[in-house]
Amino acid sequence: MTSVTELFEISSQQKFIDFSMAVLEGKLDFPANVKFKDWPKIELNIKGKRYHSSLPTSVMEGFVQFQNDVYLAFALIKYGVADLRKLSATEKQDLELIFEIKEGSTDSNSTIDNWANKALESLGNIMSSMDSRDKAAVLITLVLGAAGYFAFDSYQSNQTEQVKVQKDVEQARLKVESEKVTAEIQKLSIAALQDANQQIHKVTVTALQQKITEEASEETLTRIKTASAQFNAGHRAIVRSAQDAEQITIGEAVLNKEAIKAVAKQPRPVRDRQPLTVECIIQGMKRHKDYMTFNVNCAAGEFPLRVATNIEGARSEIDELFESLRTGSSIKLKLNANYVNQKIEKAQFVEIVKEPIAKL
Template identity: 25%
Template sequence: MAEDKIVLTGIEHVFELIKDSSINDIGNLDFSKWPNLHITIEGDKYHGTITPELAKSLYDFVYQLKRGYAEIKYGTSNLQRLRKKDEALFDSITFKISEGSSDVISKGLERIFEAIAQAIKDGFKDMTPRQKIATIGLVVLIGAGYFAFDSYLDHQHAQEMAQIGNEAQNSAYAHTERMAELVAEVSGAGARADQAISGFRRHVEEGHRNIVHSVSDADHINYSGQSLNEVDIQRITHEMPVTADSETFTEIVTVEQMKRFVSRQEVRVSFYAPHFDRQITIKYDMGYLGAKKENRLMEAFSDNVRKAVEIEYSAVFNDDNGDFIRGTLISIGDVYDSPADWSDDLEDLDDEVE
């Protein structure tokens, strides 16, 4: 019933709920008042109008949000896991364009946020009510773009946010300070939460950055409260092309190279990709795969002259020429000792791609 709902009014309200020791059940959270995605774009081309590039990037944002939602609810970004009721949520998202400078205001995100909150309440069984509220707050604020362009998030894993300490007091880390508080509450909730949040952030922040890239000629952007000047816009969009399409592939490959970047908490994997007909490099966050799947990957790589491995990965590619731009490793399947063991499977996978 409506009277049982907690109508959220802002980020401070989230912290009030976290600190309320009397809360044993977080009830139904109502996102109708807060937050939404609100972008104000100033520049010669942006006076109550929307360019084709911006329209395309808004579509891509919804697509990436859908993948992030799948990470939270089903533990994978594979959109085939979504049900009809999940898909229907995203049909409700629209964007209102106002006069003057181009104000882009989302409509319908509250339904997505409510579904995400329910998925966290139902699916993360080991969390305390405080941890669930913090996780919901963290994910929703990422979805609304509150932390999309923090310099810290550009280079570090989300779960390291609680370690920034005094750096968060610097004005350059204003958004990060709040992120760190939420992550501190969530920490220790388990690998399931860590992987889900990391996956959600990876997909949704890509959508946010693509929006900014689509208006890279703007003079100024206010992005959900973050003020971005021309220098900021160029920094965010440097070598970050707006991508037209994204898809999940399952292929049997021979791993040619693995590199760990501890400072970024990520691993990069290189292999020849049959779909793109060239060698590509994809990445994943350290700890994301889990020990069992990482051991399979290492087994295939350590003896890569004769072993192959089935991988699932998401790839972003240019729809003009179909060329691969970047990708993320999702899962590891079986390891095969010789080509004879996996040739039939490879033919089946080729048929699925076609």
């Protein structure tokens, strides 16, 4: 395995893919100092009658929701929960995205190298305890998820393929020039260019996704899957905000009218809060200033349980929770559970349920 002790700079999509695959395959240790320069980029383009060099209010709302989902995705990666309260004011400032609107359409491009560097720096303590493969899995999800490389793969259509040919040509040109047969590019058909693009980009990005599932730990996979879904929710919010558009491009995904309607129809996450009484196994604990977080496992799933420590009388119940953690014995709890799409995301502790003592 090769080690990189000095600064490792990533300045292009292909260098990032090559680097990530080398780490996932165990050929390269994750460097101590990774920096992005002039890459990655978030590319958003909306074409339609209302989107000629303008940004309607509805789309502004979509961008705001996208930013909110970026915050939530980062919180999931760093803290394991989609809770904005986890992020400090500094983190929110560092993770704020800035877009530039070009003339001709609502065409917004943003180079987010500084964003990626600050996000990576903020994850330092979390990633320090991970092995190289888990670090790579987190970085791939963070960078490609935010930039939209994983968004809307199922909505690519033949009607929008012509728009992608320009990108195909450029990527094929780079590959051909590197092999010193530039003249051959003129002979390539559109189909051949698409095949070249698949070899250069689609296949490698897909391979990264597959390699992550093979090499990352279960704990890391759980975090990055939910974070990836959160990033995609933000991209869907932008599409919903521009449902009358003729075409929307986000990263590598090109959506025509039919695809825009299909994405917009996807339901928003259903959030709910309900009381729950359930038998649980406590698997871990983390201390905070005014509360503790216990990791619990029960018939309803696995989720973090928040227990306030600044409430009168809480000490005795916390002692019982610790005893359950120490012995591995089950304990019956009354909770207020926060559901997302009928799955518990997190819960707040109410009380321990005492079983009645049988009368003699």
